[in-house]
Amino acid sequence: MSTAIAQKRSFAAVLWDYLTTVDHKKIGKLYLYGGGFFFLLGGLEALFIRIQLIKPENDFISAGLYNEMITMHGTTMIFFAAMPLLLGLMNAIMPLQIGARDVAFPFVNALGFWLFLFGGIMLNVSWITGAPDAGWTAYTPLSTSSPGHGVDYYVLGLQISGAGTLMGGINFLVTIVNMRAPGMTYMRMPLFSWTTFVISVLILFAFPALTVGLFLLMFDRMFGSAFFDVALGGNSIIWQHLFWIFGHPEVYILILPAFGIFSEIFATFAKKRLFGYTAMVFATILIAFLGFMVWAHHMFTVGMGPVTNSIFAIATMAIAVPTGIKIFNWLLTLWGGNITINSAMLWSLAFIPSFTIGGMTGVMVATSVADYQYHDSYFVVAHFHYVIVGGVVFGILAALHYWWPIMFRRILNEKLGKLAFWTFFIGFHLTFFIQHFLGLMGMPRRYWVFLEHQGLDMGNFISTIGAFFMTFGVLVFLYNAIYSWLKEEPAPQDPWDGRTLEWAVAQPVPHYNFKQLPLVRGLDALWIEKMEGNGKMTPAEPVGDIHMPNGSILPFIMSLGFFIAGFGFIYQTDTDFAYILLFGGMAIALICMLIRSLKDDHGYHITKEELEKEAD
Amino acid sequence: MVNNTKTNDFHKQQNKEEMKKQLITFATMIIFTIIAFLIVGSGMMSKMLAIPLLLVLALVQVAFQFYYFMHMKDKGHEMVAVMIYGGVWAAVLTVAALSLIIWW
Numbered sequence: 001m002s003t004a005i006a007q008k009r010s011f012a013a014v015l016w017d018y019l020t021t022v023d024h025k026k027i028g029k030l031y032l033y034g035g036g037f038f039f040l041l042g043g044l045e046a047l048f049i050r051i052q053l054i055k056p057e058n059d060f061i062s063a064g065l066y067n068e069m070i071t072m073h074g075t076t077m078i079f080f081a082a083m084p085l086l087l088g089l090m091n092a093i094m095p096l097q098i099g100a101r102d103v104a105f106p107f108v109n110a111l112g113f114w115l116f117l118f119g120g121i122m123l124n125v126s127w128i129t130g131a132p133d134a135g136w137t138a139y140t141p142l143s144t145s146s147p148g149h150g151v152d153y154y155v156l157g158l159q160i161s162g163a164g165t166l167m168g169g170i171n172f173l174v175t176i177v178n179m180r181a182p183g184m185t186y187m188r189m190p191l192f193s194w195t196t197f198v199i200s201v202l203i204l205f206a207f208p209a210l211t212v213g214l215f216l217l218m219f220d221r222m223f224g225s226a227f228f229d230v231a232l233g234g235n236s237i238i239w240q241h242l243f244w245i246f247g248h249p250e251v252y253i254l255i256l257p258a259f260g261i262f263s264e265i266f267a268t269f270a271k272k273r274l275f276g277y278t279a280m281v282f283a284t285i286l287i288a289f290l291g292f293m294v295w296a297h298h299m300f301t302v303g304m305g306p307v308t309n310s311i312f313a314i315a316t317m318a319i320a321v322p323t324g325i326k327i328f329n330w331l332l333t334l335w336g337g338n339i340t341i342n343s344a345m346l347w348s349l350a351f352i353p354s355f356t357i358g359g360m361t362g363v364m365v366a367t368s369v370a371d372y373q374y375h376d377s378y379f380v381v382a383h384f385h386y387v388i389v390g391g392v393v394f395g396i397l398a399a400l401h402y403w404w405p406i407m408f409r410r411i412l413n414e415k416l417g418k419l420a421f422w423t424f425f426i427g428f429h430l431t432f433f434i435q436h437f438l439g440l441m442g443m444p445r446r447y448w449v450f451l452e453h454q455g456l457d458m459g460n461f462i463s464t465i466g467a468f469f470m471t472f473g474v475l476v477f478l479y480n481a482i483y484s485w486l487k488e489e490p491a492p493q494d495p496w497d498g499r500t501l502e503w504a505v506a507q508p509v510p511h512y513n514f515k516q517l518p519l520v521r522g523l524d525a526l527w528i529e530k531m532e533g534n535g536k537m538t539p540a541e542p543v544g545d546i547h548m549p550n551g552s553i554l555p556f557i558m559s560l561g562f563f564i565a566g567f568g569f570i571y572q573t574d575t576d577f578a579y580i581l582l583f584g585g586m587a588i589a590l591i592c593m594l595i596r597s598l599k600d601d602h603g604y605h606i607t608k609e610e611l612e613k614e615a616d
Numbered sequence: 617m618v619n620n621t622k623t624n625d626f627h628k629q630q631n632k633e634e635m636k637k638q639l640i641t642f643a644t645m646i647i648f649t650i651i652a653f654l655i656v657g658s659g660m661m662s663k664m665l666a667i668p669l670l671l672v673l674a675l676v677q678v679a680f681q682f683y684y685f686m687h688m689k690d691k692g693h694e695m696v697a698v699m700i701y702g703g704v705w706a707a708v709l710t711v712a713a714l715s716l717i718i719w720w
Contacts, residue, residue, distance in 0.1 A: 173699075201702060204703075205703055205706040206706075209710060237718055238714065241713050292706055292709060295713075296717070304717050
């Protein structure tokens with residue numbers, strides 16, 4: 001039961017294994033597969049947008065379809081690509097980093113994943129009948145008056161996956177508070193675990209605002225309420241506030257884990273302790289704290305008045321301080337280090353200047369007076385792509401190269417890795433740098449076409465060429481993943497001479513992670529043991545029985561139930577038959593909850609004898 | 617655990633004190649609620665005075681709830697306190713935003 005015997009298993013067996021798994025490592029992989037798939041979809045949509053804008057007055061896609069493309073690109077990339085890819089990395093790595101055998105609630109973890117996946121599928125099913133077209137921010141009254149069912153799919157898809165994310169966040173919180181290995185105090189936690197902890201708090205506090213907003217939008221669109229309908233005494237600005245009270249912490253939910261990733265990579269490949277560890281931790285917390293008080297900087301032009309605008313402008317600029325602390329700490333980690341430059345390190349090094357440009361334009365758009373000029377122009381598009389691609393996507397790609405040996409037991413090919421990096425990096429700057437100037441020249445965002453001879457032709461052409469470079473880079477990365485799986489040798493346990501606990505785990509990682517929980521004696525736990533000549537962690541406990549959770553198909557069926565009920569909610573405005581879906585789907589989900597609540601599942605034990613038999 | 621009389625006595629004493637505190641806070645909360653009803657029911661105060669007073673009474677009750685009934689005063693509840701205050705902060709900001717800068 002508890003071995004990793006190399007054997008050929010049938011496809012159905014593997015499929016069943018993944019459908020029922022509650023193992024954090026497998027769920028992490030599922031998140032990566034799901035997020036990767038949606039990343040490709042979102043990338044394809046981006047490509048359509050750029051092809052449409054390659055020349056003035058192009059008619060590659062129609063105006064309506066273009067609106068659907070920009071909406072789906074934004075929604076997909078934020079909620080169904082960046083979020084799950086990061087959650088996948090956290091799932092796969094964080095428990096290993098803090099010396100835990102799994103997350104606190106393995107069942108809830110699986111449920112979180114399946115809710116995310118079905119939410120993403122739900123959103124993309126809308127392509128059949130007409131996708132949402134009100135922008136990824138779905139501002140009312142545009143979204144409440146958008147015809148068809150597009151925005152309904154947006155609401156239900158995000159609601160379902162949002163519930164999953166919330167579960168994921170709570171799960172990580174409980175895991176980190178309760179399940180750290182002996183000796184792993186808070187101030188000895190690797191930065192990636194720290195950022196996981198902090199963003200989980202952000203998820204816990206920020207997502208409810210989105211949930212409430214989506215419910216109000218759902219009631220307005222499907223059940224005839226008038227929260228956002230000015231004609232009936234509602235207020236459409238409420239949506240903007242609720243969306244950004246969620247939305248601004250959300251961007252920190254995305255970028256902070258990337259900060260954690262870079263901190264790990266710089267320390268490992270500079271062969272130095274992370275410079276200013278304590279300052280890094282407190283900068284992370286400070287960014288999270290301030291991140292809650294700046295949402296209205298997305299709404300400077302709404303007309304909140306000069307006082308409100310000034311307060312939010314200054315609060316926003318204050319975030320540049322802890323972020324600057326981080327940038328300098330990374331530079332000083334590199335300073336005088338014994339630096340190895342490989343693919344993971346290239347992505348990390350490229351992040352620093354790219355992200356700093358994004359931060360600089362961030363302070364520019366935070367200046368509320370100047371923002372009246374930048375607002376809704378390509379300058380803003382350039383700004384947030386610099387921070388999200390230059391920060392989050394670079395971070396995810398760096399992390400994939402860095403942790404690939406732990407997750408997939410292969411080292412990614414360096415040559416292909418460098419090719420992917422350079423094409424993507426050049427393509428990224430080609431695409432987005434010029435957009436700053438397009439924006440300053442007055443090109444508004446979300447417009448389907450632009451006219452010729454307005455000085456926008458060349459800039460847009462260059463931008464589109466850059467998009468093709470980025471596409472090529474992504475394809476090379478995919479090829480690299482498949483190539484290394486088929487051609488490369490299995491990776492050794494600790495290929496980078498790592499510093500933190502996840503590199504002390506045997507390869508392939510046993511499903512119980514640690515036979516004996518390790519004793520952590522300081523920051524960079526494994527490095528301390530290496531420096532003292534032990535080379536491996538000292539166990540903190542004798543070999544004993546390990547309590548493991550049983551797999552379950554319930555999370556999958558429960559999520560399927562909500563997925564079906566979602567269609568019921570959407571189509572009950574058209575036909576009463578949809579109530580079959582609505583009540584049927586809810587019944588499936590509720591019955592699963594009932595089964596889970598009433599049926600005791602105590603898991604199983606891996607006995608001491610079995611563990612000893614496996615030994616070395 | 618070793619079951620000698622000394623620790624037993626100690627625990628008994630502690631439980632007794634804990635119970636006393638619980639009863640006192642419980643009684644105080646009921647009295648506070650009665651006062652609140654009296655203030656509103658009798659109409660003895662103007663709105664300007666009554667509303668802040670009710671809010672103060674409510675705040676004290678919430679504190680009793682957290683610290684005594686939910687044991688936040690005990691050791692090992694630091695993380696709980698951080699989370700609760702964080703949540704309160706986020707909620708206050710949201711309510712403030714929706715009530716102060718929406719209706720212009």
